[in-house]
Amino acid sequence: MNIGAKIIEIRKKRNMTQEDFAKIFHVTRQTVSNWENQKSYPDLQTLVQISDEFDVSLDTLLKEDMVMVKKIDNFKVYKKAFIGLTAGVLTVGILGCAYIGICKVQHNNMYKSVERAGFTKELNENFIEKYQGNYALTEDGVDYLVTPKTIGKYELDTNNFWLTARKGDMDITINIDENRKIFLALYPGEIEIDEKGNEIDTSKKLTDVQKTHMNNLLINRKEEILPIINRALELWDTINK
The missing domain is CATH 1.10.260.40 (lambda repressor-like DNA-binding domains)
Structure with a gap:
């Protein structure tokens, strides 16, 4: 029936x-x-x-009434699929919002550590021309620069900041990379040095111009360079802690 x-x-x-x-x-x-x-x-x-x-x-x-039973069975299947799909969409939405929130917090905290260390960044012509858009801190005639991250706003980044210390018209330029390795710029090229201003890789081939520049900085002007290295490492530790 x-x-x-x-x-x-x-x-x-x-x-x-x-x-x-x-x-x-x-x-x-x-x-x-x-x-x-x-x-x-x-x-x-x-x-x-x-x-x-x-x-x-x-x-x-x-x-x-097999027709009606079949309709109900189909309804149950569709209902289950709909509930599953809805739950999946809500889950993805919640996770997406959480991820964006974490990215915003992490992004803001990265630059707060830079600003707390005393670095500033101004959007005016003179500042941009002098510091090339970097965060900058100048002490005793030395510019300490932090290069802004190039990541997107909604990307997590666990890498450390690079830091550059330069004196004069780039007469002395020291770079500290994300792994806290120290490099002395020779223009062109660079060499890795330790905290005491000693060359690390002595097997690296250098031109005569590079060797002259390196010896002048690491031998003749070592007392001038060491305080810059020490202060650069101190700042690097502060912004990347």
């Missing part, structure tokens, strides 16, 4: 017209007629209401 036949049976047992039945469930008489003639089916919410109203179990209503 199908749903339509069961509705007829329920209605006739209670001496109800289609109009009476329709009023209970806030539908038209034509809708009830379509149900009974299997031209359409009640939705799931209405089936539950019919079950409650006439104390007839859903199992009884649906028994042998």
Whole structure:
């Protein structure tokens, strides 16, 4: 027996017209007629209401009506898929918002450490021309520069800042990379040195000009260079802690 036949049976047992039945469930008489003639089916919410109203179990209503059972089974599948998809979208959205929030906090904290160390960055022509857009701190005639990160706003970055110390018209230039390695610029090229101003890789081939420049800085002007190296390392540790 199908749903339509069961509705007829329920209605006739209670001496109800289609109009009476329709009023209970806030539908038209034509809708009830379509149900009974299997031209359409009640939705799931209405089936539950019919079950409650006439104390007839859903199992009884649906028994042998394979079309309606199939529709309900399909509904369950679609509902499950919809719930899963919705949960997935919400999860991705929450994780995305959390990631963006973490990126913003991390990005801001990186530059706060630079500013707390005394570095500044001004958006005016003189500052940009002198410091090439870097964060700058000048002490005793030495410019200590921090190169801004090139990462996007919504990217995490765990790398350390580079720091450059320069004196005069780049007469002395010392770079400290993200791994705290110290390099002395020779223009062109550079060599790695230690905290005491000693060359680390003595096997590196240098031109005569580079050798002359290196010896002048690391031998003749060592007392001038060492305080710059020490202060540069101190600042590097401060901004990258």
